[in-house]
Amino acid sequence: MPYLTQLAKVARRTGYPVTEVSGWKSRGHGPQPEVQGVVCHHTAGPTGGGDYPSLGVVRSGRPGLDGPLSQFGLGRSGRIYVIAAGRCWHNAPSTSAYHDNSSSIGIEAENNGSQPWPDDQLDAYKKLCAELCREFGLSASRVKGHKEVNRQKPDPHGINMNDFRADVAALLRGEPAAPALSWTEKLLTDLPLLRPKDDNYDVKTARGLLLQRGYLPEAVYATGGLKSWLDRTKYDDELAGLIRGYQRIKKLDDDAIVGPLTWRALLRVS
Numbered sequence: 001m002p003y004l005t006q007l008a009k010v011a012r013r014t015g016y017p018v019t020e021v022s023g024w025k026s027r028g029h030g031p032q033p034e035v036q037g038v039v040c041h042h043t044a045g046p047t048g049g050g051d052y053p054s055l056g057v058v059r060s061g062r063p064g065l066d067g068p069l070s071q072f073g074l075g076r077s078g079r080i081y082v083i084a085a086g087r088c089w090h091n092a093p094s095t096s097a098y099h100d101n102s103s104s105i106g107i108e109a110e111n112n113g114s115q116p117w118p119d120d121q122l123d124a125y126k127k128l129c130a131e132l133c134r135e136f137g138l139s140a141s142r143v144k145g146h147k148e149v150n151r152q153k154p155d156p157h158g159i160n161m162n163d164f165r166a167d168v169a170a171l172l173r174g175e176p177a178a179p180a181l182s183w184t185e186k187l188l189t190d191l192p193l194l195r196p197k198d199d200n201y202d203v204k205t206a207r208g209l210l211l212q213r214g215y216l217p218e219a220v221y222a223t224g225g226l227k228s229w230l231d232r233t234k235y236d237d238e239l240a241g242l243i244r245g246y247q248r249i250k251k252l253d254d255d256a257i258v259g260p261l262t263w264r265a266l267l268r269v270s
């Protein structure tokens with residue numbers, strides 16, 4: 001699974017205002033490998049400071065923990081901040097395999113850890129969780145509080161997660177049934193044709209998928225340049241060679257053009 005560039009669209013389906021934080025579509029500790037769960041947090045930020053004073057920390061991290069810390073922020077007003085589309089450091093170690101950093105999406109809601117939750121913020125929280133469940137084909141049971149999947153954590157404070165999940169489940173029942181296409185199938189319909197010399201964001205998606213398939217040039221590891229390699233948007237000759245090799249392994253035409261069949265192979269959709 002590559003960068004989750006549909007997250008802003010998903011957030012807008014809640015009806016709450018959405019802020020797309022500059023650079024979010026390519027922010028992350030690599031791509032998000034899969035989405036099996038959602039983890040709800042509170043920021044433990046300042047008591048005052050406006051709608052979402054923890055934005056800088058959630059985006060850029062703090063000493064000892066590099067940002068981004070979660071894909072979403074949630075302001076006191078119910079405004080949703082889309083911060084990252086890749087993997088985030090929001091839950092480690094996790095007691096649940098569905099809720100570790102590689103398997104789940106994190107939401108950091110502004111709250112100092114003791115103050116009451118404004119009604120709009122709580123309502124937006126549930127609606128965002130419901131829309132994420134709908135998008136990724138999850139049941140409400142996959143929505144967890146950080147305190148439920150990490151023994152060290154108290155957040156989100158004051159929220160009974162069983163009641164919270166019951167409200168998420170009700171939201172899911174109240175809406176039209178999820179589309180028949182799986183998320184990956186929908187993604188395939190959005191991915192463009194990539195050709196050598198292209199220069200765009202989806203080149204990074206292809207690089208991330210090659211990494212997930214374990215198909216990278218030795219030199220990238222040897223020079224320690226993995227991050228800069230993954231961040232390159234240019235479809236250069238080296239990448240074309242790798243794609244050709246991958247196409248041959250998958251018994252596809254080795255034309256270096258990443259079209260539907262090659263994307264399906266990279267995404268492991270049969």
Ligand SMILES: [Zn+2]
Nearest residue numbers: 041042146155
């Ligand atoms: Zn937390």
